[in-house]
Amino acid sequence: MLSPTRRRSPSRRLLSVSLGLVTAAALSIGGASAAGAATSQSFPGAKPSWAKSSADAGAAPADTTVEGEIMLDLRDPAGAAALAKRVSDPTSASYRKYVSAGAWIAKYSPTKSDYAQVVSALKSSGITVVGTPKSRLFVVFRGPATAMDAAFQAALHRYHYRGHVLVAPSRTPNVPARFGTRVSGIVLDQGRTLTRPQVAGATKPETGAENAPKASSPASIPAPCSDYYGQNTAKLPAAYGRTVFxxxxxxxxxxxxxxxxxxxxxxxxxxxxxxxxxxxxxxxxxxxxxxxxxxxxxxxxxxxxxxxxxxxxxxxxxxxxxxxxxxxxxxxxxxxxxxxxxxxxxxxxxxxxxxxxxxxxxxxxxxxxxxxxxxxxxxxxxxxxxxxxxxxxxxxxxxxxxxxxxxxxxxxxxxxxxxxxxxxxxxxxxxxxxxxxxxxxxxxxxxxxxxxxxxxxxxxxxxxxxxxxxxxxxxxxxxxxxxxxxxxxxxxxxxxxxxxxxxxxxxxxxxxxxxxxxxxxxxxxxxxxxxxxxxxxxxxxxxxxxxxxxxxxxxxxxxxxxxxxxxxxxxxxxxxxxxxxxxxxxxxxxxxxxxxxxxxxxxxxxxxxxxxxxxxxxxxxxxxxxxxxxxxxxxxxxxxxxxxxxxxx
Missing domain, CATH: 3.40.50.200 (Peptidase S8/S53 domain)
Structure with a gap:
C-alpha cells in the first residue's frame, strides 16, 4: 500500500491496483536538546512546515481532542548503537549474542524517575496518558486543545493541508521545566493521522483515460486477466515491436x-x-x-x-x-x-x-x-x-x-x-x-x-x-x-x-x-x-x-x-x-x-x-x-x- 505525514500509510503500500491512499504529512517531532533549559525547553521542529499562515483556518475549537507524543533521550545513545552493531556484524566476536528486552531497557532506556516525571506533569496538566511502553522511550497522550495550549504554549490552530483540515501548533511549543531535562522532542500536530495504507486493489486506477485526444475515445478490447503469466493474450496497437501482449x-x-x-x-x-x-x-x-x-x-x-x-x-x-x-x-x-x-x-x-x-x-x-x-x-x-x-x-x-x-x-x-x-x-x-x-x-x-x-x-x-x-x-x-x-x-x-x-x-x-x-x-x-x-x-x-x-x-x-x-x-x-x-x-x-x-x-x-x-x-x-x-x-x-x-x- 502506499504511506502520510508520516504518511504512515500502511505503505500499504498495499496497492490494490485502485490508487494507493497514503498521505504524506511530515512528522514533526521536536528537535531541540532538552538539557540545560532553565524554565522551559523550546522545540522549533514541533511546528510543522505545513502550518503556514496562508493555510490557517483559525484557532482550534477548545474541545478539539489532540494527540501528542513526548520523546525521551536514551541514557547512552552511543553505547546502544555500538551494541546493535556488535551483535549484528558477522565479523564481531559478539555476533548474534543478543540481549533480552529487560537487559536493554535496564541499561539504555530513560530512567523510571525521568519517565515518571513526564507522566506526572502531563496528568497534572489535565491531559490523559494513553501510551506508556515498558521501554519508556516515549509517552503518547491526548487532551483538549485548551489543555495542550496551557501546557505547551502551542496556540493550536487548524490548517488546510493535503485536502484535510488538521490541528497543529501556530507557534513553537515549549515544554516546562517540570517535565524534566530528558525530553528530546514533542509532537502536537495531527499530521501523522494522514498515515494510510498504500493500497491498490482489484479495480485498477483509470488514470490517463480522461486525457485522451479530443478526436478519439477510449477503446474496449477484451483482455481477460490470467491465472498465470502468459495464459491469456490480447492484440493491441503496435508497441515495442509487437502487437500481442x-x-x-x-x-x-x-x-x-x-x-x-x-x-x-x-x-x-x-x-x-x-x-x-x-x-x-x-x-x-x-x-x-x-x-x-x-x-x-x-x-x-x-x-x-x-x-x-x-x-x-x-x-x-x-x-x-x-x-x-x-x-x-x-x-x-x-x-x-x-x-x-x-x-x-x-x-x-x-x-x-x-x-x-x-x-x-x-x-x-x-x-x-x-x-x-x-x-x-x-x-x-x-x-x-x-x-x-x-x-x-x-x-x-x-x-x-x-x-x-x-x-x-x-x-x-x-x-x-x-x-x-x-x-x-x-x-x-x-x-x-x-x-x-x-x-x-x-x-x-x-x-x-x-x-x-x-x-x-x-x-x-x-x-x-x-x-x-x-x-x-x-x-x-x-x-x-x-x-x-x-x-x-x-x-x-x-x-x-x-x-x-x-x-x-x-x-x-x-x-x-x-x-x-x-x-x-x-x-x-x-x-x-x-x-x-x-x-x-x-x-x-x-x-x-x-x-x-x-x-x-x-x-x-x-x-x-x-x-x-x-x-x-x-x-x-x-x-x-x-x-x-x-x-x-x-x-x-x-x-x-x-x-x-x-x-x-x-x-x-x-x-x-x-x-x-x-x-x-x-x-x-x-x-x-x-x-x-x-x-x-x-x-x-x-x-x-x-x-x-x-x-x-
Missing part, C-alpha cells in the same frame, strides 16, 4: 508464490513467529484468510494470535478500520502463503499515529516475535529530529535480535506527489531492512518467467473518431502510475555494511534503500479474501469477496515470511539482517537472485469497471532504474529461500 495477473495464490520463492518441500516456518503491525483490527481476519486458503488447497491459518486495543481513536482522520482492513488481510495472507505453519502475531495500533509506535514497542518490549513486517511509511523523509523515537526503537530491536522489515514505498522517487526526488522513511533507517518491489511473472509450471523492477506506466488504448484506427492516448510508455520507492537518504550517512557494495554513483556517501525486494506489482499481485467492514457498524462485516492487491505492502510480508523459512532451515535467529546480507553478497554476489532490467515488457489490461483497455508498461519507475547488481528499485535482489538460508547459515 500477455494480460495482467488475476492474483497469485499461495502455491504460486511459494514456487516462485523457491520454498523447499517440508519448509513451512514451524517454530517461527512473524509479527505484523498495522492500525485497528479486522473482525473477520481468520475466517477470511481460512476461506481463501482452503479454497486454494492451502493449510488453514491455525497459528494466528493478536493483540488489539479496546478503544480506537481518530477513526475519521486515519481512515477507520475499513481503511486498514485490507492492509492487515494482505499482510497476514502473504505471510501465511509463504510460511504455512509459522506463527502470525498481529498487533493493531489504537490509531495510525502514536498508536503504531505503542504497538511496535509492545512487540519489542515483550519480544513477541523476532521478525516484524511493517507496511507503512512516510512520503519521503521527515526531518531527523522527527524520527528519534523510532530510531531508538530500531536500535532496541537490533540489540534484541529482532529483524524489522519496512516497505520502501509505492510512489517511486516521490516526485509524483510533488516532492523533490527522495526515498521514503522508514525504509531508509540504517537499522532496518527496506523491502522494494518487483514485477513477477509466474509461469504455469511455477517457474519465474518474468522478474524485473516494479515501476508501472499506463497508456489508454483509444479509437480515432474519424478513421476508427486504434492507437494510444500518449507517447509510450504513457503516464507513470506507481512503483517501488528508493534512493539515497538525506538523513543518514552510508552504514558500514553498504560500503563497497552500493556504487558511489548511487549512494553518494549516504544510506540507500531498498535492501532487498519481492513481488509488489498490483498487476502481478496476490489474491486476498476479505469481508469488508462498515465503520459505522463495526465489528459487523459485509459479504466475503476476493480482490487482488499489490504494493510494497505485499513485498514486505512476503520477504519477512521468507526470512522465517531461512531461520527454520538454518537454525539461527537472524536479527538485523543487513550486515550479514551485504557481507555475503560482497563475497559472493550470485548468492542472491539479481533482478535485471527488462526492456519493452508490458501487459494488456481491461478495467472491469470502465471496460477501457490500457497498455501497462513494466520497469518504468519514475527516475529510479533497475540495474544489474544493486539498484534503488530492488536493492540487492530478490533471494529465494535456499539462497537466503545460505546467507544466514
Amino acid at each position: 500477455p494480460t495482467s495477473i488475476c492474483g497469485y495464490n499461495g502455491a504460486q508464490l511459494r514456487e516462485a520463492t523457491g520454498v523447499p518441500q517440508g519448509a513451512d516456518g514451524h517454530g517461527q513467529t512473524v509479527a505484523i503491525i498495522d492500525a485497528y483490527a479486522s473482525p473477520s481476519i481468520v475466517s477470511d484468510v481460512n476461506r481463501l486458503s482452503t479454497s486454494r488447497g492451502d493449510r488453514p491459518l491455525t497459528t494466528y494470535s493478536q493483540k488489539v486495543p479496546s478503544t480506537f481513536y481518530d477513526e475519521a482522520l486515519c481512515g477507520g478500520p475499513s481503511g486498514w482492513q485490507g492492509e492487515q488481510t494482505l499482510d497476514v495472507q502473504a505471510v501465511h502463503n509463504i510460511a504455512q505453519r509459522a506463527g502470525v502475531f498481529y498487533e493493531g495500533g489504537f490509531n495510525c499515529g502514536g498508536g503504531i509506535d505503542v504497538a511496535l514497542s509492545d512487540v519489542l518490549d515483550n519480544q513477541r516475535a523476532d521478525i516484524v513486517t511493517n507496511s507503512y511509511g512516510d512520503a519521503g523523509e521527515p526531518p531527523l529530529y522527527a524520527v528519534k523515537a523510532e530510531e531508538n526503537q530500531h536500535l532496541q530491536a537490533a540489540a534484541e535480535g529482532i529483524g524489522l522489515y519496512y516497505s520502501s514505498g509505492d510512489s517511486g522517487d516521490e516526485t509524483v506527489n510533488g516532492l523533490p526526488a527522495q526515498p521514503d522513511y522508514f525504509a531508509t533507517s540504517p537499522w532496518v531492512t527496506g523491502v522494494g518491489g518487483t514485477t513477477l511473472g509466474v509461469a504455469k509450471n511455477g517457474s519465474v518467467a518474468l522478474q524485473t523492477g516494479w515501476g508501472t506506466s499506463i497508456d489508454p488504448v483509444v479509437t480515432d473518431s474519424t478513421t476508427g484506427a486504434l492507437g494510444y492516448s500518449a507517447p509510450l510508455p504513457g503516464a507513470f502510475q506507481f512503483g517501488a520507492g528508493g534512493g539515497a537518504s538525506a538523513l543518514f550517512g552510508q552504514p558500514w555494511y553498504q560500503r563497497g557494495v552500493v556504487p558511489a554513483s548511487i549512494a553518494g556517501g549516504q544510506r540507500t534503500a531498498p535492501d532487498v525486494s519481492a513481488d509488489a506489482d498490483p498487476y502481478t499481485g496476490e489474491v486476498i479474501g476479505i469481508s469488508p467492514v462498515d465503520d459505522a457498524k463495526y465489528p459487523a462485516v459485509g459479504s466475503y469477496t476476493e480482490e487482488t492487491y499489490g504494493g510494497t505492502s505485499l513485498a514486505s510480508p512476503l520477504f519477512a515470511a521468507t526470512v522465517a523459512l531461512a531461520q527454520q532451515a538454518s537454525g539461527h535467529r537472524v536479527g538485523f539482517l543487513n550486515p550479514t546480507l551485504y557481507a555475503k553478497y560482497r563475497a559472493h554476489p550470485s548468492v542472491i537472485r539479481d533482478v535485471k532490467p527488462v526492456s519493452g515488457s508490458a501487459f494488456a489490461y481491461t478495467s472491469s469497471v470502465s471496460k477501457h483497455t490500457f497498455l501497462v508498461t513494466n520497469d518504468t519507475d519514475s527516475s529510479l532504474r533497475t540495474r544489474s547488481g544493486y539498484d534503488t528499485v530492488t536493492g540487492l535482489g530478490s533471494p529465494t529461500v535456499s539462497q537466503l538460508t545460505r546467507v544466514v547459515r
Whole structure:
C-alpha cells in the first residue's frame, strides 16, 4: 500500500491496483536538546512546515481532542548503537549474542524517575496518558486543545493541508521545566493521522483515460486477466515491436508464490513467529484468510494470535478500520502463503499515529516475535529530529535480535506527489531492512518467467473518431502510475555494511534503500479474501469477496515470511539482517537472485469497471532504474529461500 505525514500509510503500500491512499504529512517531532533549559525547553521542529499562515483556518475549537507524543533521550545513545552493531556484524566476536528486552531497557532506556516525571506533569496538566511502553522511550497522550495550549504554549490552530483540515501548533511549543531535562522532542500536530495504507486493489486506477485526444475515445478490447503469466493474450496497437501482449495477473495464490520463492518441500516456518503491525483490527481476519486458503488447497491459518486495543481513536482522520482492513488481510495472507505453519502475531495500533509506535514497542518490549513486517511509511523523509523515537526503537530491536522489515514505498522517487526526488522513511533507517518491489511473472509450471523492477506506466488504448484506427492516448510508455520507492537518504550517512557494495554513483556517501525486494506489482499481485467492514457498524462485516492487491505492502510480508523459512532451515535467529546480507553478497554476489532490467515488457489490461483497455508498461519507475547488481528499485535482489538460508547459515 502506499504511506502520510508520516504518511504512515500502511505503505500499504498495499496497492490494490485502485490508487494507493497514503498521505504524506511530515512528522514533526521536536528537535531541540532538552538539557540545560532553565524554565522551559523550546522545540522549533514541533511546528510543522505545513502550518503556514496562508493555510490557517483559525484557532482550534477548545474541545478539539489532540494527540501528542513526548520523546525521551536514551541514557547512552552511543553505547546502544555500538551494541546493535556488535551483535549484528558477522565479523564481531559478539555476533548474534543478543540481549533480552529487560537487559536493554535496564541499561539504555530513560530512567523510571525521568519517565515518571513526564507522566506526572502531563496528568497534572489535565491531559490523559494513553501510551506508556515498558521501554519508556516515549509517552503518547491526548487532551483538549485548551489543555495542550496551557501546557505547551502551542496556540493550536487548524490548517488546510493535503485536502484535510488538521490541528497543529501556530507557534513553537515549549515544554516546562517540570517535565524534566530528558525530553528530546514533542509532537502536537495531527499530521501523522494522514498515515494510510498504500493500497491498490482489484479495480485498477483509470488514470490517463480522461486525457485522451479530443478526436478519439477510449477503446474496449477484451483482455481477460490470467491465472498465470502468459495464459491469456490480447492484440493491441503496435508497441515495442509487437502487437500481442500477455494480460495482467488475476492474483497469485499461495502455491504460486511459494514456487516462485523457491520454498523447499517440508519448509513451512514451524517454530517461527512473524509479527505484523498495522492500525485497528479486522473482525473477520481468520475466517477470511481460512476461506481463501482452503479454497486454494492451502493449510488453514491455525497459528494466528493478536493483540488489539479496546478503544480506537481518530477513526475519521486515519481512515477507520475499513481503511486498514485490507492492509492487515494482505499482510497476514502473504505471510501465511509463504510460511504455512509459522506463527502470525498481529498487533493493531489504537490509531495510525502514536498508536503504531505503542504497538511496535509492545512487540519489542515483550519480544513477541523476532521478525516484524511493517507496511507503512512516510512520503519521503521527515526531518531527523522527527524520527528519534523510532530510531531508538530500531536500535532496541537490533540489540534484541529482532529483524524489522519496512516497505520502501509505492510512489517511486516521490516526485509524483510533488516532492523533490527522495526515498521514503522508514525504509531508509540504517537499522532496518527496506523491502522494494518487483514485477513477477509466474509461469504455469511455477517457474519465474518474468522478474524485473516494479515501476508501472499506463497508456489508454483509444479509437480515432474519424478513421476508427486504434492507437494510444500518449507517447509510450504513457503516464507513470506507481512503483517501488528508493534512493539515497538525506538523513543518514552510508552504514558500514553498504560500503563497497552500493556504487558511489548511487549512494553518494549516504544510506540507500531498498535492501532487498519481492513481488509488489498490483498487476502481478496476490489474491486476498476479505469481508469488508462498515465503520459505522463495526465489528459487523459485509459479504466475503476476493480482490487482488499489490504494493510494497505485499513485498514486505512476503520477504519477512521468507526470512522465517531461512531461520527454520538454518537454525539461527537472524536479527538485523543487513550486515550479514551485504557481507555475503560482497563475497559472493550470485548468492542472491539479481533482478535485471527488462526492456519493452508490458501487459494488456481491461478495467472491469470502465471496460477501457490500457497498455501497462513494466520497469518504468519514475527516475529510479533497475540495474544489474544493486539498484534503488530492488536493492540487492530478490533471494529465494535456499539462497537466503545460505546467507544466514
